[in-house]
Amino acid sequence: MIDEIQKIKIALTSRCTLKCDHCNIDKVSASSISIDYALKTVDFILSSKGKDKRIEIYGGEPFTEFEKLKILVKYIRQESQIRNKTTSIHVASNGTIVNDEILDWLKKNDIFLAISFSGSRKSHNYNRKFPNAKGSYQMVKENIKKILNTIGNKRLVCIYCIHPEFSSRILDDFKKIINLGIRIVDIECVSGCMWGENDYTNLISGIKEINKYILKLAGQKKYIFHEVFTEYLRTKNLCFPNCPGYMDIELYPDGNLGFYPYAFINYNRYKNKISIGTARKGINKKYSKCKYKSKRCDDCVKNYYTLQGLDDGSKAYEIRNKIIINFFKELVSISSKNCLANNYFKQTIKLSNFFYDK
Ligand code: SF4
Structure with a gap:
């Protein structure tokens, strides 16, 4: 048993309503998790050390498995209460399946909904297409408005996944x-899409400009957050490189466990190589005694993340982390003397508490 698991991702299904260009998930097989495996994985995280837990449910498109999703969330809530854990539940969706029943359920169950959306029609439709190649921008934009009207902007996170092709317009x-009214943004970077040196330079200036813009809006008492800020305040995620067992475990739809993000790898080809265990049998011996940030973590990361073709996205992701972490640390360090930073920091603490304390 890994000493402390803070976050786990559960890929409920490989089925999806979209066919995004950067996505490697085998949507045709439409494989879907056995609910027993999903519940076992919930036990697994909740029985590890630490009070604050985060469970992210995604896919494929998780709302194509709404009945399973409901069972899973009910179980997470019940078990968290029994084990005295504060568990933040997040569902990541492509925003194409939104109806009153789903919205009502999200609201009643205090779920955070993360929708993938890239801002402009051009950026969004470049990747995020239906199987008939039609872009999903218009539909997702309309659905975001509906979601904001129902669950509000404190429970909606926008996953803004930056593609190198659009790095100059971040x-x-x-x-x-x-x-659109969104306040919380999770900036991600696509992998395997040929990031070039210019794109990295654009990425650096783009995220720095976003940080300046966030401060400018804070001066007008409009508070916008990088979603990771909420994690920095409640987890050990500020220390890099971190232990993948702490925040990067994923359960794939076939019950296999690994550290790689499901959408970015050729899963069928590499599933044995990347496996760190299964929901049925638990974590392999090699990782079962892992402790957060032990001496072994650096070697473990080096030896595990060896798949080819993902380095470009990993580099972009590291850049993103560094800039956002530095921004956060700077805000914290000046917050005792600077009124604007102080107000912003207080709002961040409020939001972070809202994410976990239920
Ligand atoms: S990236 Fe997400 S929304 Fe797009 S095809 Fe893959 S699973 Fe579906």
Whole structure:
């Protein structure tokens, strides 16, 4: 048993309503998790050390398995209460399946909904297409408005996944996201899409511009957050490189466990190589005695993340982490002397508490 698991991701299904260009998930097989495996994995995280837990449910498109999703969430809530854990539940969706029943359920169950949306029509439709190649921008944008009207902007997170092709318009896309009424943004970077040196330079300036924009809006008492801020305050995620057992375990739809993000790898080809155990049998011996940030973590990361073709996205992701972490640390360090930073920091603490304390 890994000493402390803070976050786990559960890929409920490989079925999806979209066919995004950067996604490697085998949507045709439409494989779907056995609910027993999903519940076992919930036991697994909740029986590890630490009070604050985060469970992210995604896919494929998780709302294509709404009945399983309901069973899973009910179990997470019950078990968290029994084991005295504060568990933040997040469902990541492509935003194409939204109806009153789903919205009502999200609201009643205090779920955080993360929708993938890239701001402008051009950026979004470049990747996020239906199987008939039609872009999903218009539909997702309309659905975001509906979601905001129902669950509000404290429970909606926008997953803004930056593609190198649009690295020169990061601030523009970000502003379009904010103009819709979204307050919490999770910036991600696609992998395997040929990031070049220019794109990395654009990424650095783009995220720095976003940080400046966030401060400018904070001066007008409009508070916008990088979603990871909420984690920095309640987890050990500020220390890098971190132990993948602490925050990067994923349960794939066939019951296999690994550290790789499901959408970015050729899963069928590499499932044995990347496996760290299964929901049925538990974590392999090699990882079962892992302790957060032990001496072994660096070697473990080096020896595990060896799949080819993902380095470009990993580098982009590291850049993103570094800039956002530095921004956060700077805010914290000046918050005792600077009124604006202090107000912003207080709002971040409030949001972070809202994420976990239920
Ligand atoms: S990235 Fe997500 S929404 Fe797009 S095809 Fe893959 S699973 Fe579906």
